[in-house]
Amino acid sequence: MTLKEDGVFHTHKGGIPHSELIGQPEGSVVRSSGGTQYLAFRHLLQDYTLSMPRGAAVIYPKDSAQIVAMADIFPGARVVEAGVGSGALTCFLLRAVGSEGTVTSYERREDFAEVATKNVEKFYGGPMDQWRLVVGDFVEALDESDVDRIILDMLAPWECVDAAAKALTPGGVICCYVATTTQLSRTVETLREHGSFTEPHAWETLVRDWHVEGLAVRPDHRMVGHTGFLVTARRMADGVTPPPRRRRPAKGAHGEESSSSTR
Helix, strand or coil: CCCCCCCEEEECCEEEEHHHCCCCCCCEEEECCCCCEEEECCCCHHHHHHHCCCCCCCCCHHHHHHHHHHCCCCCCCEEEEECCCCCHHHHHHHHHHCCCCEEEEEECCHHHHHHHHHHHHHHHCCCCCCEEEEECCHHHHCCCCCEEEEEEECCCHHHHHHHHHHHEEEEEEEEEEECCHHHHHHHHHHHHHHCCECCCEEECCCECCEEEECCEEEECCCCECCCCEEEEEEECCCCCCCCCCCCCCCCCCCCHHHHHHCC
16 A cells, blocks of 8 residues: 555554554554554565456466576566566566666557556556567567567467577577466477477476474465476577487377387
8 A cells, every 4th residue: 555644544453544654664563443453564576466456367476586586587687578467577577687677578468568567667666767568479579689588478488489589699598487287398399399499497386384383393284386387498509409318208208109109
């Protein structure tokens, strides 16, 4: 919420006048009219992304953190994302690239783009000079080269691999976020077959909280399980052939045709 002199934050245990919060340091305790105490902090980015208005499903903070770390999003990087959704990942990317970097987002649906724009600008307090949002198809609208990182969050990222390869600088990273195992399989195989990328790395992240009370230390009964799969690979130099894979695929891994060919 945005504090106002005459504002009141209403809860089911009473209201809290904004005037009791304005001017107080973060981590202060305030009491509602019903007598309940509350801790007051400014929201973190993870809090904001989980509560923001949604046009499309958001990428959860646990996956955004993995993308920033495993795709090596660094200050000053030139990042392209395809599939802006509701702008959650965009907020993380903008923070990671800093004032010297750039983020270009491509979104097919204009209604999603409008929601994402409002969410990003609300969090950062206005338009961001280092952010450009393009409404259009990634393959058709992509007009950049020497890009450091490309993030694909869409139903069929394999359709964009060739365009991503042309835009990425050698050593650059492509990172794909997909929801199902069939999407995961096709994405990985397309990256392998393209010939411009290193062996893809695929994984998912599961988050489990722990209850800690003295010597009573145990995992919580609930956890944040599967939200999506991530795949990363690095762009090789032009004309370079990747070394042969050391691990041979299991018999039948590629269907009946591959099984019969190895007999």
